[in-house]
Every structure is written in structure tokens, then in C-alpha cells.
Amino acid sequence: MAETSIEWTDATWNPVAGCTILTAGCTNCYAMRMAARLEAMGVEKYQGLTRKTGGRAKWTGKIHLDRKSLSIPATWSKPRRVFVNSMSDLFHSDVPAEFISDVWRVMEETPRHTYQILTKRPDRMAAIVPDLPKLPNVWLGTSVEDSRVLHRVDEMRQVPAAIRFISFEPLIGSVAGANLKDIHWAIVGGESGPKARLMDPAWVDEIERMCRIAGTAFFFKQWGGRNKKATGRMLNGRTYDEMPAATL
Numbered sequence: 081m082a083e084t085s086i087e088w089t090d091a092t093w094n095p096v097a098g099c100t101i102l103t104a105g106c107t108n109c110y111a112m113r114m115a116a117r118l119e120a121m122g123v124e125k126y127q128g129l130t131r132k133t134g135g136r137a138k139w140t141g142k143i144h145l146d147r148k149s150l151s152i153p154a155t156w157s158k159p160r161r162v163f164v165n166s167m168s169d170l171f172h173s174d175v176p177a178e179f180i181s182d183v184w185r186v187m188e189e190t191p192r193h194t195y196q197i198l199t200k201r202p203d204r205m206a207a208i209v210p211d212l213p214k215l216p217n218v219w220l221g222t223s224v225e226d227s228r229v230l231h232r233v234d235e236m237r238q239v240p241a242a243i244r245f246i247s248f249e250p251l252i253g254s255v256a257g258a259n260l261k262d263i264h265w266a267i268v269g270g271e272s273g274p275k276a277r278l279m280d281p282a283w284v285d286e287i288e289r290m291c292r293i294a295g296t297a298f299f300f301k302q303w304g305g306r307n308k309k310a311t312g313r314m315l316n317g318r319t320y321d322e323m324p325a326a327t328l
Contacts, residue, residue, distance in 0.1 A: 099169050169199050279304060
């Protein structure tokens with residue numbers, strides 16, 4: 081477990097490490113840079129997960145299952161929101177369904193924590209989750225960076241969950257026309273880092289309006305850019321920190 085500065089969660093837990101670039105939202109993924117840094121520090125879990133291409137760290141596609149980490153959440157006495165697999169995707173095709181079931185068992189046995197699982201592969205999530213226990217402390221979401229992957233919202237809607245959420249981060253294009261029916265929470269954020277692609281304020285306003293119409297909680301995370309602290313997280317003169325209410 082690691083404490084985190086991510087605004088919508090309290091801590092991260094990574095029973096899986098490593099991933100594969102899938103769509104445009106993955107291009108500047110912070111986890112690739114972090115994995116490369118941890119590999120350079122000699123952390124065994126991250127060895128071989130990235131390679132340098134054009135001077136930048138890129139995923140190799142290797143996936144590391146960290147079974148030792150499955151015992152960690154039980155050691156946390158204080159309830160917290162936990163972002164599961166900030167350094168991977170639990171529903172990557174190379175993560176066995178049996179291992180996903182093991183992760184589910186850990187979450188079931190630690191109901192004091194609220195687990196937030198984010199995937200770019202909601203089709204696999206929708207295929208696997210119905211066979212797992214329905215847990216009120218597990219929130220399930222997908223990432224949507226622009227209109228080219230809006231199908232993920234529809235796939236996410238098919239997933240049974242206490243909370244279904246969409247992370248529009250990094251938001252690199254308009255998602256006008258998205259249907260947020262039965263989506264409980266939307267997070268919006270601009271890309272950050274040295275190669276950040278700028279986010280148009282109009283795209284953010286579109287999502288905020290869609291949330292109001294659908295009754296979806298709206299959380300504005302950041303404007304991003306090369307210096308996200310400088311750009312901040314104020315939208316139209318205020319912050320938006322709405323959180324959803326569990327439905328199970």
C-alpha cells in the first residue's frame with residue numbers, strides 16, 4: 081500500500097504491475113514513467129515491465145502478479161478508499177480470472193475499505209464480474225479519453241456494481257453525446273506531465289452538464305499540463321468534489 085496524492089482516493093494497492101498501451105489515452109501514462117523509475121531503483125516487481133523507446137519509457141506488455149501483496153489490505157486498521165492497480169489494469173487479458181477472484185476475496189474480507197477499480201477493458205470486466213460476489217465496498221469504473229472510446233461507457237453500464245464510474249482522464253477530446261444513465265460518478269482531469277496534451281474547458285463543461293442531467297456525481301480532478309499545481313483544479317470559480325452514494 082502507498083499513500084497517494086490522487087484527489088479522489090486515499091491509498092493505492094497494486095497486486096498487479098505492468099500493462100499494454102491500448103488507445104490514445106495510454107500514450108503518456110504516468111505509470112510507465114513510475115515503473116521505469118522503480119525498475120531503475122532495483123524494485124524486483126517492476127523489472128522488465130518497461131523499455132526505453134525514443135527516450136521514453138513504454139510498457140513491454142509483461143504483467144507481474146504480486147501474490148505477496150494480497151495480504152496487505154488486512155493489515156490496515158483504518159478504513160480508507162483504495163485505488164486498486166494504479167500501476168496496471170486488473171482486467172488486462174493476461175491477468176487470469178482466478179487471480180482476479182483472489183483479489184475479490186481480499187476485498188470481501190476487508191469490508192472496512194472502499195476499493196476503486198479502474199479499467200480500460202470494461203468488456204472483460206463485464207464478462208467476469210457477474211460471476212464474482214456483489215460487494216458494496218467495491219466501485220468499478222472505466223477510463224474514457226475521447227469520443228473514440230465512448231463504447232466503454234455502454235460496456236460499463238452492463239457491469240453490476242455498487243458504484244459505476246467513468247474517469248474522463250486524460251481528457252484529450254470532446255465526449256459530447258456520452259450517455260451517463262446509470263453511471264454514478266464521473267471524474268474529469270487533464271493530462272499532466274512533460275508531454276501533456278491540453279484539455280479544452282468546453283469539454284469539461286459538456287461533462288458537467290451531462291452529469292447534472294443524469295444525476296451523476298461530478299468530480300473535477302485537475303486541469304493538468306506541464307505543471308498541474310500551477311493550473312490547479314478550480315472550475316468556473318469553485319472546486320467540484322462530489323462523491324457517489326453506494327447503491328448495493
